[in-house]
Amino acid sequence: MLYPQNSADKLGFTEVKQLIKAHCLSVMGQEMVDKIQVMSNYDLIAKFLNQANEFKNILQNDAALPINNFYDIKSLANKARIEGSFLSEDEFFQVQASLTTVFAVIAYFNERTGVYPNLEALFEHLPIEKAILKKIDAIIDPKGKIRHNASRELMEITSGITKAEQEARKKIDQIFKTATGNGWTADGSLTVRDGRICIPLLAENKRKLKGFIHDESASGQTVYMEPEEVFSLNNRIRDLEFDRRREIIKILTALTDELRPYVPLLLSYHGLLTKLDFVRAKALFAIDIEAEMPKVVNEAKLRLINARHPLLYLSFKKERKTVVPLNVGIDEATRVIVVSGPNAGGKSVCMKTVGLLQMMVQAGLLIPASADSTVGVFKQLFVDIGDDQSIESDLSTYSAHLSKMKKFVEDANGKTMILIDEFGTGTDPQFGGPIAEAVLEALNHKKVRGMVTTHYSNLKIFASNTEGIENASMLFNNTEMLPMYMLEVGKPGSSYAFEIAQKIGLPQNVLNLAKNKISAGQKKVDSLLVDLEREKKEIFDTKLKLDKQQRRVNTLLAENEELKSFLDENRKALLKEAKQEAKNIILNANKLVENTIAEIKSSNADKEVTRNLRENLNNEVKKNTVKTEVPKQKAAADEELKVGDWVKLIDGDTTGQILELIKENVVIAMGELRTVVKRKRLEKVAKSTIPKEARRNTVSQTSDIASFSPEIDVRGQRTEDALFAIEKLFDRALMMGFGTLKIIHGKGDGILRKMIRQYLKKYDQVDRMEDEHPDRGGDGITYVYLR
Numbered sequence: 001m002l003y004p005q006n007s008a009d010k011l012g013f014t015e016v017k018q019l020i021k022a023h024c025l026s027v028m029g030q031e032m033v034d035k036i037q038v039m040s041n042y043d044l045i046a047k048f049l050n051q052a053n054e055f056k057n058i059l060q061n062d063a064a065l066p067i068n069n070f071y072d073i074k075s076l077a078n079k080a081r082i083e084g085s086f087l088s089e090d091e092f093f094q095v096q097a098s099l100t101t102v103f104a105v106i107a108y109f110n111e112r113t114g115v116y117p118n119l120e121a122l123f124e125h126l127p128i129e130k131a132i133l134k135k136i137d138a139i140i141d142p143k144g145k146i147r148h149n150a151s152r153e154l155m156e157i158t159s160g161i162t163k164a165e166q167e168a169r170k171k172i173d174q175i176f177k178t179a180t181g182n183g184w185t186a187d188g189s190l191t192v193r194d195g196r197i198c199i200p201l202l203a204e205n206k207r208k209l210k211g212f213i214h215d216e217s218a219s220g221q222t223v224y225m226e227p228e229e230v231f232s233l234n235n236r237i238r239d240l241e242f243d244r245r246r247e248i249i250k251i252l253t254a255l256t257d258e259l260r261p262y263v264p265l266l267l268s269y270h271g272l273l274t275k276l277d278f279v280r281a282k283a284l285f286a287i288d289i290e291a292e293m294p295k296v297v298n299e300a301k302l303r304l305i306n307a308r309h310p311l312l313y314l315s316f317k318k319e320r321k322t323v324v325p326l327n328v329g330i331d332e333a334t335r336v337i338v339v340s341g342p343n344a345g346g347k348s349v350c351m352k353t354v355g356l357l358q359m360m361v362q363a364g365l366l367i368p369a370s371a372d373s374t375v376g377v378f379k380q381l382f383v384d385i386g387d388d389q390s391i392e393s394d395l396s397t398y399s400a401h402l403s404k405m406k407k408f409v410e411d412a413n414g415k416t417m418i419l420i421d422e423f424g425t426g427t428d429p430q431f432g433g434p435i436a437e438a439v440l441e442a443l444n445h446k447k448v449r450g451m452v453t454t455h456y457s458n459l460k461i462f463a464s465n466t467e468g469i470e471n472a473s474m475l476f477n478n479t480e481m482l483p484m485y486m487l488e489v490g491k492p493g494s495s496y497a498f499e500i501a502q503k504i505g506l507p508q509n510v511l512n513l514a515k516n517k518i519s520a521g522q523k524k525v526d527s528l529l530v531d532l533e534r535e536k537k538e539i540f541d542t543k544l545k546l547d548k549q550q551r552r553v554n555t556l557l558a559e560n561e562e563l564k565s566f567l568d569e570n571r572k573a574l575l576k577e578a579k580q581e582a583k584n585i586i587l588n589a590n591k592l593v594e595n596t597i598a599e600i601k602s603s604n605a606d607k608e609v610t611r612n613l614r615e616n617l618n619n620e621v622k623k624n625t626v627k628t629e630v631p632k633q634k635a636a637a638d639e640e641l642k643v644g645d646w647v648k649l650i651d652g653d654t655t656g657q658i659l660e661l662i663k664e665n666v667v668i669a670m671g672e673l674r675t676v677v678k679r680k681r682l683e684k685v686a687k688s689t690i691p692k693e694a695r696r697n698t699v700s701q702t703s704d705i706a707s708f709s710p711e712i713d714v715r716g717q718r719t720e721d722a723l724f725a726i727e728k729l730f731d732r733a734l735m736m737g738f739g740t741l742k743i744i745h746g747k748g749d750g751i752l753r754k755m756i757r758q759y760l761k762k763y764d765q766v767d768r769m770e771d772e773h774p775d776r777g778g779d780g781i782t783y784v785y786l787r
Contacts, residue, residue: 003407004037007383011037011356011419012311016285016365019314023284026070028270029277038362040379042298048364050118056366057284058116060751061719064102069097077266086253089692091146095259095266096136102269103128114599119279123272132262139255146248153414161240168233172197175209186207186222193339196234198224224700258493283363287751289313291366294373298417300449301376303329307369309353310360320771324485326353330449334470336418336440338463339453340492341474346485346768348385349454350474354451355383357421378449381417382408386421401425405439412443418450423459433458444468460492475540551764555787563675567654590617641666646690647682655690710738715746719755726756733786734765741784744777753779760784 008014017033024030030434039045058065071094079085087095106128109120126418139150147157172190176199179185184205190197193214198220201209210228217223223483226234259266285291289310306325313323328350330337357367384404408418423436437777440452440459444466454460463469471492474485533636596616641647641658647668648655656668656675664679726743733741745752760766765786772781 001040001380003380003382003411004404007381008038008359010383011352011359012309012360012384013356013363015311016356016360019288020281020285020365023281024277024278025067025280026274028072028074028274029070029281032274033281036365036750036769038359038381038408039364040362040377042296042377045362045364045377046296047118047121049293049296051279052282052286052364052366054116054119055279056286056291057281058119059283059756062112063108065280066274066278067101067273067276069094070273071095071098072270072410073098073273074270077263077270080256080259080266082680083260084253086249086256087259088252089140089146089248090144092140092255096133096140096144098273099133099136099269102272103130103271120383122275122279122778126268126272127265129262129265132259133263135255135258139251146251150251151247154244155240155253156629157240157244157247161237161244162234164237164240168230169197171228172199172230175199175229178479179205179209181315182208186217191224193224193226196226197230201225202714278579286366287749287754289368290754291368292371292373293366294361294369294371294375295374296361299376300378300417301331301374302354302417302449303331303374304354304357305373307353307357307373307534309349309356309365310368311356312349313368314351326350326487327481328354328451328472328487328489330354330417330451334489335449335466335468336444336463337449337451337472337489338423338440338459338492339451339472339474339487340455340460344709346474346487349485350487351419351421351451351453352385352455355381355417358417377415378417380412380417382412382416382418382450384418384420385406402435408448409439409442409446412446414447414449416446416448416450418443418448418452420450420452423452423456425453425455432456437462440469441466445724464492480768481740545716550785555764559675567652568671570654641679641682641684641708646685646687648685649677650681650683655685710740711742711744713744714752714756715744717752719752722752722756723759728757730760730763730784739786741786743782743784745780745782747778747780750779753782756782 001682002008020036021030021033024033034654055065073095076087076091076095079086079091096400106123106126109123117683139147141147144267146154149155155309176185176190179199179201184201186200186202188200191200192198196214198214199211201224203216203221203223206223206225208215209225211225212228212231213223213225215224289308291310305327307327308323308325315325324346328337329774339350341347356367358375358378359381360367363375367373367375377392382404384401408420412418423440425432436454436456437458440462443450446461447468451681452459462472463471470489472489473492475488641661643658643661645658646655647658654670656670658666659669660667661679663675666679667676668683710729710733712725714725715724722745729741745756747753757769760769767785767787769785770783771779772783
């Protein structure tokens with residue numbers, strides 16, 4: 001139950017319905033939208049929400065539903081129901097197109113049995129009677145015209161008309177040719193008058209031909225004559241056309257008689273098409289406002305996460321602005337929220353967002369909030385927004401408010417949601433505040449749920465001391481004197497009356513006079529609230545800064561772990577290789593010594609042979625002796641290091657190739673790993689000292705970077721294929737250290753754009769996403785900035 005009757009208009013629900021109507025393909029769907037009402041039946045609400053959510057999934061993630069034709073076959077069925085009546089060719093074409101759509105839709109869902117159970121329930125137990133369609137197809141062609149062979153008589157009549165028309169045309173062409181040859185005709189060719197083909201004759205020659213004059217020119221010098229021979233042929237054609245029309249009526253009447261027994265089924269098909277059009281419109285509107293299906297519970301409670309006002313969202317979307325999301329909860333512990341804060345700070349919008357989204361859910365509409373939100377079911381929704389003074393009823397603004405308060409106090413209960421804007425205003429604050437507090441106390445005793453906005457300090461104090469009622473405030477930047485449009489539950493807010501007045505430019509002497517007229521206690525309260533707001537703002541900014549720093553620390557730790565793992569693996573590989581090489585050296589040395597001894601013995605220790613053998617041993621020793629390298633002076637000047645140079649860590653043996661120089665930082669490639677090192681920790685090494693395999697791998701990686709393009713075009717691709725391609729590009733960009741990606745997805749309905757952005761949001765490496773400049777593609781292109 002809504003009170004008062006204009007609550008839907010006050011909260012914007014009527015405007016939401018108009019936006020949904022714009023998506024309907026048929027008048028029947030629009031009529032259903034007009035009938036949308038706020039319900040309190042939990043099962044019905046859940047069913048309608050699931051239907052809209054399933055249709056939204058079809059539109060975003062599945063093949064298109066074959067719903068191209070929507071006609072009002074209900075009126076046609078009612079016409080066919082009357083004995084002796086018949087449907088026209090165009091009306092049978094509408095029935096034919098509608099039945100084709102119905103059967104295609106049923107086949108679509110039969111191929112996906114169990115995937116969309118709530119939509120399948122729309123045509124559950126609905127018989128598929130294709131005999132109707134076959135009978136219509138036998139008479140009506142795909143263009144909506146009656147087939148020439150619909151009956152044997154019609155075929156003969158049509159053939160006779162064609163033959164007579166050819167004969168008449170041939171005859172008049174002969175006469176026209178003769179008349180032209182004799183110079184009887186005026187300038188021009190054959191023309192049509194009164195539906196008859198005529199010859200243009202000079203007026204002085206009209207007696208030279210027998211026939212019927214249909215018209216003459218404005219000057220009277222030309223007459224348009226239908227020759228006598230052709231006149232009789234045309235009359236015959238006219239008679240045949242009348243016969244054809246009578247035969248068509250006979251055929252259509254017979255076809256209508258065959259259709260009459262199926263009228264109840266046609267009405268059922270009409271209902272299915274109407275509901276599909278209705279649910280489709282709701283789903284399209286949900287996509288427009290980026291709506292989701294919240295968790296619905298059969299309790300009087302509410303928890304909105306990242307909620308946005310749908311009308312404000314659409315308005316801001318056109319202006320490329322962002323709506324600040326709302327997070328609020330109403331339950332048994334926090335039944336009523338008293339929102340305070342400055343004027344134009346967003347209090348009313350906050351309250352209207354809660355009321356409108358509650359109405360939308362209870363009307364079976366998806367809402368622009370996180371799917372993790374929870375929305376309950378309220379039996380009553382009482383609204384007091386705006387000025388409802390009435391001259392006819394002799395009601396002032398305050399009297400109108402009091403009339404509503406009387407209704408609220410008498411009829412509200414634990415399953416009622418109340419929304420009251422500017423509670424207690426309209427009369428002397430000295431009396432309006434206490435009355436408002438008494439009303440709020442009475443409503444709290446009845447355990448109602450809801451939200452009220454106010455500037456009255458006594459209501460803020462009452463809320464802080466009363467169980468079940470909670471203060472909340474709209475955050476305000478009192479340094480820049482600008483609202484932040486963020487709701488914070490737990491503390492009241494200042495009205496910032498003097499600060500706002502000062503910013504607007506009210507003279508200082510007037511402000512001083514005003515400050516002197518308020519009590520010291522009120523000054524102190526307001527000052528404390530302002531200080532509290534300032535502290536909250538500082539804490540909020542500090543928290544954001546700490547979160548950013550924590551994310552940076554986590555990233556550095558992850559990079560450090562990755563580098564440590566890489567170095568450990570390289571060290572193990574090097575040790576293994578060194579051990580194997582040492583083993584080979586020892587084996588070769590033993591073999592060489594044994595061979596040398598054997599040769600000395602065989603030569604009887606000949607001096608020359610012994611000397612040569614000793615030289616061979618010395619050469620082998622030199623070959624396996626590790627040379628002591630003289631420490632190279634590190635690159636101190638900027639020009640000594642450039643992109644492509646090979647460098648080594650001064651405090652280690654790790655080598656790599658320079659990819660990029662950024663001030664005192666150097667981006668180097670070590671195999672497949674990319675890392676940033678301070679310039680002073682590196683020294684340049686000769687390329688020849690780098691193993692060929694390491695150089696080949698790094699050159700390959702560097703070549704990959706040179707050939708890599710951080711741009712991708714996914715227009716026309718299915719969502720899954722597009723996301724797969726983007727993920728591969730994203731991985732390569734991260735590996736190669738690129739900071740920006742360009743994704744071309746096109747505009748269309750914006751569905752692919754939304755899916756891509758939602759997918760990329762889950763990666764911590766994504767800093768932000770922006771549209772291209774409107775002159776270069778606008779929201780058809782997304783730039784992804786990586787951390």
